[in-house]
Every structure is written in structure tokens, then in C-alpha cells.
Amino acid sequence: MNPSELVPPKRRRTSQGRHPALAAAAQRRSANAQLRVADAITAFAGSMPFVYLHAVVFAVWMLVFEKSPWPTLTLIVSLEAIFLSTFVMIGQNRQATFQQAKADHDFVESEQELHTNTDLTRQIHQLTTELHARLVAGEERHSDPA
Template sequence: MSSPREHKRHHPVVEAHRLKRASDIQLRVADAITQFAGSMMFVYIHAVGFAVWTLFIEKSPWPTLTLVVSLEAIFLSTFVMIGQNRAAAFQQAKADHDFVESELELKTNTELTRAIHAMTTELHSRLAPGRIGQ
């Protein structure tokens, strides 16, 4: 069983992505807004806010409310696109890393297979001379 102090290992691209996001204040703000906008608390606050607005604040709330909701939709859609671009860049970096690692593994396995074949051939020629190819 692992102790709570042990650091969970992540894919190198995940760790690089996390460090990049943590070092940039703009990205941290965008992440916080996106996280909040995707929560039920966001929905509850808006439901209460819109109800209070339409019932108690303005006699004719629709023109102003429509403007506010439209502006909010513009900004939220921008944050969604930022998130999609970030996710696409992350997936590309991870795919690139995985490709390089798999190519290295394939090269290593090929070299090992050749070495095993050479050793097996040498061993066979020493233990059973004259039998190769019969």
C-alpha cells in the first residue's frame, strides 16, 4: 500500500502540461472560470439571479437580460474554445511523445532479437557443428 506522501506518477506530457498551466496566470484564471462555469453552482446562481432580476429588479427585464446573457454566452464559448484548443495541443503532445517512445521500443526490440538470433546461431554452431541447414 502506498503512503499519502508518495507522488503519483504521470505521463511526462501530462506533467509538462500541468507545470505549464501552473506557471501561467492567464491559464490558471481560464481554468478556474471554466471549472466554475461547468459546475452546478454556476447553474444555481444563474437561476436565482435571473429569477430575482425578472421578479424584483426590473419591470421590463428582457432587453437588458438578453444583452447580459448574450455577452456571457460569448465569453463562455470563448473559454470552451480555449479548453478545446488546450485539449487538442495536449493530445498532440502526448501522441508525439508516445510515438517517439514506441519507435525507441521497436528499435530496442529489433536489436535484441538480432542479438538473440546471432547468439543462438553461434551456440548452435558450437554445440551441433555441421547440422545447420540440414
């Protein structure tokens, strides 16, 4: 038996060092223009520049353009909340897809490692049995007075 056969295969990683399942999911998402737009909006909506922009726009609007901004402000903020909650759900769905892809990939990898470890254990047992048999045979030859 060749000793290199006892070395388990290395885990596969992409060149970016990302989990292969996540890299594949990200590649699929980047191929779809709608998903790229949703990702860009979600990234911006979850940032501090988004908060600063809204604070400035609403302050200017309330102080400069409207004498009674509350009814229109309520309408606009409600509509924006509807759209932003949709983008939050899109982001959650994306995360769930990534987690499922990673879990599926990890399950397959762990099953492969289990099979590899089982094979290694069997090979080690076989080598140990062969070595023991050779040692016993060698001792019998040396102790034989013939």
C-alpha cells in the same frame, strides 16, 4: 552477453502517475497566471454550481429588481455567451495541446521500443546462432572416434 542487456527499459512515468507529456504541459500552464485564471473559470463554468447560481440570480433579478427584464436580460445573456464560448475554445485548445503532446511523446516512445525490440531480436538471433554453433561443435567432438 549479459542477460540484463536483454531487458527493455521501463516506460517513464511521473510520480503522480500521469503521462509525462501531459505533466509537462500542465506544468507549463500552471506557470502562466492567465492560463490558470482561464482554467479556473472554465472549470467553474462547466459545473452544476454555475448553473444553480445563474438560475437563482436570473430568477431574483427578473422577479425582484426589474419590471421588464427582457431587453437587459437578452443583452447580459448574449455577452455572457460570448465570453463563455471563448473559455470553451480555450479549453478545447488546451485539450488539443495535451493530445498533441501525448501523441508526440507516444510516437517517440514507440520508436524507441521498436528499436529496442529490433536490437533484442538481433541479440537473440546472435545468441541462438552462437548456441547452435557450440552444440554442433560439441556433437562433432563427441562423435569423433579419435
